[in-house]
Amino acid sequence: MKTNSYNTLHGLLLLLLALFSVAGVAANQVQGVRIWPSPDNTRVVFDLSAAPDHKYFTLDKPDRLVIDLSNIKGGSNLPSVSGESPLIKAIRSSGDANSMRIVLDLAKSTKANVFALSPTPPYGHRLVVDLPDDQPAQNVPPPAIRAARDIVIAIDAGHGGEDPGSIGPSGFYEKNITLPIARQLAQLIDRQPGMKSMMVRTNDYYIHVNRRTEIARGQQADLLVSIHADAFTTPQPRGASVWVLSLRRATTEVGRMLEQTERHSELLGGVAEIIKDSANERYLAQTVLDLSMNHSMVTAYQVAGEVLQELGKVAHLHKKEPQAASLGVLKAPDIPSILVEVGFISNPQEERQLRSAAHQTKLAQSLFSALKRHFEKSPPADSLFAQQRSREHRVSAGESLSLLAQRYNVSIDELRNLNQLTTDSIRVGQTLRIP
Ligand SMILES: [Zn+2]
Incomplete structure (x- = not known):
């Protein structure tokens, strides 16, 4: 019974299907x-x-x-x-x-x-x-060399306006130390090809701490450097220190930002565009933010180390290692941020030093050297620094310094200096940087 009715039904279905498909x-x-x-x-x-x-x-x-x-x-x-x-x-x-x-x-x-x-x-x-079309027509212009971007450093001069920051024993305000150092740092950065500064505050006015990170984010800063001077209740403590965001604070901030769904696209950039599924959005946003938080914290820690190394040459160090904290501006888990305390304004000798233009210049220069060195070592992939870094040549048999100078259209002196060569002899397999 079962087989019979199946066969009949099967036959009918086939017929229907055939009719339907012809018509279809x-x-x-x-x-x-x-x-x-x-x-x-x-x-x-x-x-x-x-x-x-x-x-x-x-x-x-x-x-x-x-x-x-x-x-x-x-x-x-x-x-x-x-x-x-x-x-x-x-x-x-x-x-x-x-x-x-x-x-x-x-x-x-x-x-x-x-x-x-x-x-x-x-x-x-x-x-x-x-x-x-493997060979586009001859009249198609060759692909333009993609303009490599500048590395953007957001510089935050601490305090400002009705917020003087700490006040030194002679009555000097922290806000009046942070601004000139920030301005000099900005000048040094802007003179450096491949780097660009943006001042979070450009003059003596107050900006809320939250707004400071938003300004840096709005400019897609690669790094946020906040400049402050330390203070204590007794005059003895002295020296500079560098602070980075603490992991615990970062984790809390990521959670808080994820609660604000409307901020996801701002925080995630283009990634938010492809996260359309709202059920998955939080999960994916979490993952992306975690990744960027990781990157930010590693970067900030590395930069902090470089800054301490340079600061140590021009100032006494209060702490020789980067310190982790949840201080004011260090709350953006998505932007590598450091806070530099350039010294203790509550220490009478350091207050005098911090007020001097010559010392402010030294501080700005040491910050600049540290930032430049960091980004030379680890440039963002699409930056001019990365492009310049990629100009390297591996020496092959029969190549000489003069031959390479000719080929890359640079002078032998430039090659010698950039590669710190004491003689003109190069060996096969050696990697040379090309200016
Ligand atoms: Zn401060």
């Missing part, structure tokens, strides 16, 4: 033709009302691509074509009630790839033709 395919029709040119490929899309039944072949002298569509209405009536490509001279069609031949007249031979695509909104069934 016969209803197929080319509804549109779109050409999408790109520098190395031209895509032609035929929009269809049903899945295509197609074959194709190419012909040369002249170059053509021929596509035969079966079970299709329309014959020679191809819809008007939108778009154009230098690779396609014309698209023609011919046929009868049940078939269509489409011929693409090509400007040159190309290895065509023809395939069907099933419906994906907003598109329905499609037949796609990819025509790779």
